[in-house]
Amino acid sequence: QSQLQESGPGLVKPSETLSLTCNVSGGSIGGNNYYWGWIRQPPVKGLEWIASFYNFGSPYYNPSLRSRVTVSVDTSKNQFSLDLSSVTVADTAVYYCARSLKEGTDDAFEIWGQGTMVTVSS
């Protein structure tokens, strides 16, 4: 059973780029057809889907964030990453990485990281 762990800076300055990594253990990212994703949750607010991707396809993004988001995967390190550029205080949130329930489908995330809090502040 895979386990996911987010890592990255807890504080980012406005206008800079937020960069997070999700380390995957208990399974190889490159050795299967699971979908992977990023979801965030601002303080005392609801969940917001950011992006999903599949090893052999193009990522797809939340339209409201598309111009600022990039996701990538490093199969040699068994991790994937999120970059969010030009951040503002509105990007302050707990960021989760997740893995799909089934291989080949992306409609439900079964395995989640514990989440990492990122604060945007000068």
Added chain:
Amino acid sequence: QSALTQPASVSGSPGQSITISCTGSSSDVGGYTYVSWYQQHPNKAPKLMIYDVTNRPSGVSNRFSGSKSGNTASLTISGLQAEDEADYYCNSYTSGNTYVFGTGTKVTVL
């Protein structure tokens, strides 16, 4: 894309059944069978409870069930227990190959 609409709160007594609605449009909930539900306890990661409208992942209690009618999906919790007190979020695939979450519902066990 706008968040799917859920009631802010739903409550019930132990043993009762409650239903949480999730209303979207023909471009999301009404147009696809890719609706999922997540349970989130305070300061915890979400947990998948229902996928593909009606299916339960392994290990999820059969007290949780999902359904859909038109543009509205629903999650029913039967035999309500204290441990069910949490926030619940629906999620749906949308046209344009994206996903959208609901606004979230706080379930209180009286």
